[in-house]
Structure formats: C-alpha cells, structure tokens
Amino acid sequence: MKMINLTINNVPVEVPEGTTLIQAALKAGFKVPSLCWHPDLAPTAACGICVCDVEGYPVPKRACATPVTEGMKVNTNSRELRELRKTILELVLANHDVKCPTCVANGKCELQQLAYTMDIDMEKVPKLLEMKPIDYSSPSIVRDTNKCINCGRCITVCNDIQTVYALTFADRGFEAHVDTAMSWGIGNSACVNCGQCTVYCPTGALREKDDTDKVWDALLDPTKHVVVQEAPSIRASLGDEFGMDMGTVTPGKMYAALRALGFDSVMDTNFTADLTIMEEGTECVENLKKHTGKPVITSCSPGWVKFVETYYPDLTPYVSTAKSPMSMFGALSKTYYPEVHGLDPKDIVSVAIMPCTAKKFEAQRPELARDGVPDTDIVLTTREFLRMIHEAGIDFQNIKEAKPDEGMSFYTGAGTIFGATGGVMEAAIRSAYFLVTGQDLENPNIEAVRGLKGVKEAVITIPGFGDVKVAVANGLGNARKVMDKIQQQINETGSTEYHFVEIMACPGGCVGGGGQPFGNGIAQRARRGEALYKEDANMDFRCSHHNPEITKIYADYLEKPGSHKAHELLHTYYFGRDKFKGQVEKQTTGLDSHH
C-alpha cells in the first residue's frame, strides 16, 4: 500500500493513500470536531464543522472527505476556523430544539458536547426553529425532527449499510428534512425497526420508544408478578456505563440490579437461546436428512424477520419456524412458569431486556400472543434499562452479584454467544453435530463463523451426513447479498448450496443492536463480542443439549424438540409485507398442517 506523508499542526504523520484528513488527524493526535462524520460510515460531508486549512487552497477544506496528498500541510485550529465553526454551530443550535436536561441523548449528544467546548453564547443564537410534530407511529422508534440536525447519518446507515431504504431526505433548502416515504411516519414505512439510526444519531432526534414507565407501573403494582429476561448481549453492555472496562461481562451484577429494581422473578433469555438451538437445530437436522436442497435460515433477529418478510417474502418458507429466544421465553412465562409456580397467567407481566428496538415490534406481533395478550408484555432496550438503574440510584459497579431464579435461567456457552454475529450458527453446529453423530465436537470453537466480517462462509463435515455449507451475515446489507444469491440459485436450479444460514440485522450481531448505548460503534461491538466468546470459553457447559434445565423442561413439559407441544409454544409463522408501508399483505408460511 502506498503511504502518504503529511503534517497536521506541524506534527508529521504517515497514512495509507486514500485516508481522509480527519482520519489522518486522529492518527496525528487531533480530533477534528464534526457533527456528521462517524468512523463507521461513509462521509456525508454535510456539517462543514470539520473544515481545516490546507496550505495552497484559498478556502478551508472539509477534513472528513478530503483525501490526503503527499506533503500536505494542514492546520486544524486557526482563529478563522474557530470563527467558522462557531458560526455554523450557532446556526445549528438556532434550528435545534434545545431540551438538553430531558433529552434521551443528554450527556452523549455530540451537538451538546461540541457546543460545550466552543463557548457558545445562547443569547446570540438566532431563532430559526419551526416546531414540527414528533413521529410516534412506530412501536420501536421515535423520530423528533425538531432535534434533527440533518447530518444524514441515519439515512446512510439505513440505506447504505442496512439497505432498508426507510429514510430519505425530503424537500429542499431550509425545509429539507429526513422523512419516510410519503411522510407516512416511521411506523408506516419499510422500517424494520433495527434501530441502527438511533445508535448513530448524533443527537436525540432518533430514539427508542420509551417503555420504562410501563415497567415501573408493573413493578409498583402489588397484584402483578413481574418476570424478567435479559438477552445474551446485555451482560456485556452495561459495565462501561459505570466506569468498568468496555465489554466486561457482568451477569451477576445484572441479576442483582434487576432484583434491586423489584422484579419478582429474574431469569435469563440465554436459557431460551439454548432452547432455540434445540428446536432450530432439530429443524435443521431434519432438513439435512431430507436433502431438500433448501436452507434453514435463523429467525432470532426481529429486524431481519421483518426485512425478509418485506424484501424476500418468497424466501420466508426457509426461515426457521422456531420463535426467537425472547418469544420462547415469553410463551413459557405465560404457560410453563405459572403452571410450575401455581400462578394465574393473567397476573404475570413478562418483561424483556433486549439490545434491540425491533424486539418492541416483535412483542406486538399478534401471532405471538395468547387470547390477545402478548406473551412478552414489555420490551426495554439496554438504554432504557440503564436509565432505570440510574433512576433507582443503584450502585451498579459495587452491587453484590446475585444469582437468577431457577427454572428458566441456566445457560450454556452456546446460549451466551447468541449475542455476537456467528454465535447462533456456532451454537447450532455444536448441537447439530451431536444430534447426527451422537457425539460432541472435539473442538467446539468454530472460528470460521466468528468476527465482524460481513458475510462469513464455512463448510463443516459431519460424519454420517457429509459436508454442511453454512453462511453467516451481519447487517442487512450483507444479508441482502446472501439472500440474492440464495434466491437466484433456487430460482435457477431449485436448490441452493447453503444448508444453514444465520442472519443478524445489526452489524456485529446483538452486541451492535439498535437498543445498545449511544455511540456503540464497530470498535465497541467488537469488544463486546469478544467478551461473550470469552464467557463461553470459560463455561462448564458449552453445548445447548447439555443444559440440565433444558433436559428438565423437555422431560417435564415439552416432551422433545419438535413435539406437538413444542410447536404450539415455540414455533411461529411468517407473512409477506408491502415495501411501502411494511404492512402485512398475506401469510406466507404455516398455512398447511405443520409437521
């Protein structure tokens, strides 16, 4: 690779050709201020805050989009640049609904931080803002145009990374704003609720729909029995908020905090992750044995499920009928759990702590309810959970670790790696191998499916069956690549080369979920993912089929994987959706008598 030498504020720095000024400046030790640039996303070069003086140019250049050239001399902080940045920032604030104290992004807002460092006098800021209604149309995401600065990150992530195309710029000039098709609102769009826009939004313009009040109401209602589950990635996403190292895995403190908040029963989604492997793995093995030439595609990621329903309804028959771990937990919390504990299912409030905004949508799916009551009553994102911990004044860092309640909380390493891309695949391979051969893999680590590469492929040889071709994609743009290939192969030859496919809607998998703390970029996701693999490596049980609570629930209640009872409680069906409004057009699976 050709290297380029330049000096930034008199500091010499060498970077590869094609590097932008803003990246080179980081290497030289200078963070050029910006509102629209993000290291994970292609620059939109919208804000103009990152302008820098480059010797030989009459006007400053945008550092985010200017490639470095040999011998370039750059100044990132002249008097004139400071004035320029201040002028732009004042205009941005003039058109921003400044409600910092109550804003969800308070403390994490990039606009707030920049304004703080730049000594802005709010008295001198003109008034440009015309208040517009807030978009509450989605069960997952709230869009507040009044806080939007038009940086375009949400559009970049929605269109370029996720290829969902729910967001776009509409109108021009001062009226230009981020909008959904026909201004029908985010809940009536192709949006799959993945929430990546909320993670990358520099302000509080895009946020999760806050359901903490509902949880408080349930917790403070003595007639309710509140059950809680936490997704695998949650335990790796809490510590850094409280000054611990990024990616510290803290299940014990997590359970303790939930108990301190007053939940009646604290159990774990990781348990149902293991259960998912039993159901999905069995489905996969049956499919292998039948040599259908069709794949089994995972169904745990609700953003992915809505995506496949919207953009590839013809492929929904290949999506595993197994419910997601959250919804399996939800169904059991309203059936098995009250039966065992002698409770009335009506009194149970089932709460899920998820890294995911799309889970809020999943919980509202009518097919995942019993007599009109959803199996999962309330879904909180990691961010909402953190806010509750703060509100309750829990000293998370020093809280004494606790254990969860028995019955639906024991988990194996296979369950915990569900939180990272490739984890479901790895867990499924461990169990599928066992289901076919009756033996465990000698080495349970399937390195080929780990890591943040967009599309990962591997061939696993299972004695007695042969080669199994698997694909793992994280991020919906990558999912689209795999689906296009499968769709083409099936259309042309009637079968595909893939036997098992894992898709996670969010880049990095659940550790990169749309409900994760703001500023959760690729670097943070990698750390959290590694932490989960470390937890797995240190566990006594690393395969779902060895989970004693799993063995017990099948023996006591569910009979065996794929049984009639299991189907009734743990499996679901899918729909085709229209691309404009994302609404159900027709049911595409589960119409014939199943199995």
Place this chain on the structure above:
Amino acid sequence: MKFYRSHILLGMSETSIEAGAKKIELALKSELSKRNLQDEIDVLETGPLGFFAKGVCLKVYPENVLYENVTVEDIPELVEEHFLKGRPVKRLLATTTRVEAYDFNYKERNVLENSGIIDPEDIEEYIGVGGYEAWEKALLKMKPEEIIAEVKESGLRGRGGAGFPTGLKWSFTAPIDSPEKHLVINADEGEPGTFKDRLIMEGDPHKLLEGMMIACRAFGANKGFIYIRGEYKLCIERLKHAINQCRSYGILGQDIFGSGFNLDFDIKVGAGAYVCGEETALIESLEGNRGNPRFKPPFPGVKGLWQTPTVVNNVETIANVPTIINKGAEWYKSLGVNGATGTKVYTLMGDVAMPGLTEVPMGITLRDIINKYGGGMLRGKKFKGALVGGAAGVILSDKLLDVKMDYESLKEYTAVLGSGAIMVMGEEVDMVEMLWSILRFFRHESCGKCFPCRLGTQQLYNIICKIRDGEGKEEDLESMILLSDAMVKSSFCALGQSPYMPIKSSILNFRNDFLKRIK
C-alpha cells in the same frame, strides 16, 4: 427549387409562440394564398430572432424590414400594403435603433449565427449553411488530440459561469482508459434571468449537437446526454427531432462516416432545481438520485456519471466548438481581449429599451452592451446598477459601466461574468427589494444538504426580511456580509458561496438604500 421574391422570417420561440406566432403564421399563409402570392412570398419558421417584450416580430428579406408587435388583425393590411403594393406598413415598423441594433447584433455572431435565419427543425438547412462540416473534419481528418489542441489553443472557456478552460477539461479525461466515458451537456440553465441556452437550442439545435459530437470524439465518449430543464419544452422537442434527424442521416449512430466511431445522444429532462446546474448534483440527478452535489475529488472527469469519466459542459461552450474547428483557433482568438477569447451570449433585460439576446466579442464594456445592443436605457431612465451573472453575480454600480466584460477584468472588481445574464436597473429600483428577492431565491434553491448553506441562506433571508420590514439595524448589514463570507469558506458547493457577491456588492454600492429602510 422554387424562387421567391421575398422571404418572411418568423421567429418561433417559446415566447413568440406564447405571443401568438403560430396563429400569425397561419393567418399570413392564408392571406398570401388569398392574394395568390404563395409562390412569390415564402414564410419561413426560424429560431428566436433575439427580441423580447415586442410581441411577434417579422423580418422580411431582401427588403431588410423588421416588424414588431404584429397581430393577426394586422395581417390583411400587411400583405396588401407590403407584399402586393410594395409599401412597408409604417405603424408596425420597428424603430431605427432597433433595426440598427438588430443588424449590428448579427455581424458578430458565432454561436447564434444561424439562429433566426435557418429553420431549426430542418437538418438540410443546417447542412446548407455549412453544418456538420466541422464534425466531418474532426472525425475524418483530425486526431482526437489535435481537436483538443485546437480547442485549447482557441482559449475557449466554460460559459456556464466558472470559466474553466474547455480544452484543458477535455484533456484530463481524454487519457483515462475506460470502457465507457460520457459527455453531459448542462442545459439546466437555472440562473435567474438567463435564457441564452434556451435560445441557442431553440434557434440552432444542430449547432449544439455538432459541438457535442466533436467533444465526444476529442475525449473518447460514445454517449452524450443533454440534461435539460423540463420547462424548456420547445428545446426538448427540437433537440429530440434533431437527434432523430442525425440518426437517420448517419451523422449519429454506428460507424459514423465509415470512421468506425460510434456515438449516440440522449435527453434527460430535469425538474428545474437550481442546484442541478452544479455539475455533480446534475450527475446525481441524471442517475435518478436526489440532486445533491457530490464531494470533489474525485472530479467528474475521473469518476462522474455512473462512476465513469464524464465531461460536463455548458450548452453555449459546446456551441462554440464547431466554429473553432471550422475557422481555426487563430480566428477565434482574434475575437475578444485579455485572455478571454471568442464571443459571449448575453441575456439583456430589465430597464433597457430592447431586452433580449445579444452575442458580442468578449471585452465589450457594459455601457456598450446597454447602449449599442440594448438600445439604451428604457424611456431614458437613469442607470442605477446592473446585476451581472445571475443571482450569484454582482450588482455593479454606474462606476463600473466602462469595465470590460471578460473574466479577468471583472475579477479585478470581484465580479464575475457568470452565465451572461445582465439585469439592468433604473434609478427607481430599490436594492433592498432586489437583495430580498435574491436571498429568497437562494433560500428556496439550497439543496439542504450542507449546514452552512441550508441554515445560512435561511438566516440571511430572515435578516433581509427584517430590514425590509423596517425592523433592521445597521449592524445587520455587517452580519449579513460576515455570515455570507463564512458560507463562502465552509459551504459544500458553489450555491452556498453564492449569496456573498450580491450581498457584498449591493451593500457596498447602494448602502443608502438599506439605511433608508433602517432609519
């Protein structure tokens, strides 16, 4: 071929058609038939004659008589008096200054040499006046590098506003080895008050096509697009017609003139956003995306339309090319001054006696343009100022009436030639209103992508509204200049850099107009 005693030229442009030119043509023809003159007097449709605000005009040859404001009711009298009895109808005659200006105008024409003379819808007429000879020469007798060298030598600079040397632009793209290259003609003409490209295309569409062909040959493109604003209906119609004619004549298509060179053109109709005149925004729009500008580098010459090397040229620029190839760079250089060669087409409007189109050599003073070609000030008004170069231009005061109109001379006064729009303002024009209208325009036309432009244009508009409403303060003037200067330094594309010049020049030159509103 029939021989006619007289030819009546009837300019067919969007504006004259609006004024009833088609009806007049019908009336004229039927009246001539009634008098049995149809074999003696020929009625010819041509492109725009270059006049505005004077209704339908007729030019009669060989008498060289110009009629204006002709109506259908005038036709019987006109035919009887002029064509039967040989006595021009005095009450319809244009004034002497108009006739003189008209003739004067035509002497120095290059881009518009055929406009108003030949029938723009007949390729034979274009060929008849030497059309496509330059294309043949360029294709069969010149190497691509020779074409570029000739255009470089001619000193031709872009006529869209920025004035970038055309030959140089081509020479960047020519050596790039790419399976596909594109020529895109910017016919989006959005600068307020500018309509020169419309009249070039209405009057002589083949001239543009021939220039495009030569350009494509020069840098190796096999496909050309004309990005034209949707409002230009007649242009679109005539260009489509002209392209089809070229295809059927083998001037466009496969293996043109047996040279082995393939070329075709297509038209893309835009929705008329001002920002789509910015070349990268235009390319985005051409690709079917929102017309937002792209970051440069990479420049379009390297990665443009669908990531292929693309040259974007203005209509007028390209319409200069056939003449350069025909008459040579030396001849072209002999026109103009100060490193600005050739002619420039201006749209002259506002408080002048004869608003319209004029093509003059580079370097003519503003005073000459107004007096010689525009027939002086309207009703003898006193000259107050002129907005030169469109909304993004400069409002010149009377002190600069004798500045030569070329790139370098204007630059000394931080003014630009821009698109060639000249809006002349008489003494009663209020610069506050003028600036208000300009800033309202920018506020509306900003694409909204870049912060300094989107928010800055709104804030500037708010300030000028405040001043206009009598609520302004003197320091508002300074803050407008400062803000627009910051926009020059931080905006993504030229649009956000544009408000500075009209603001600065109007406040500097006409400060009293502003102070009157403030006090």
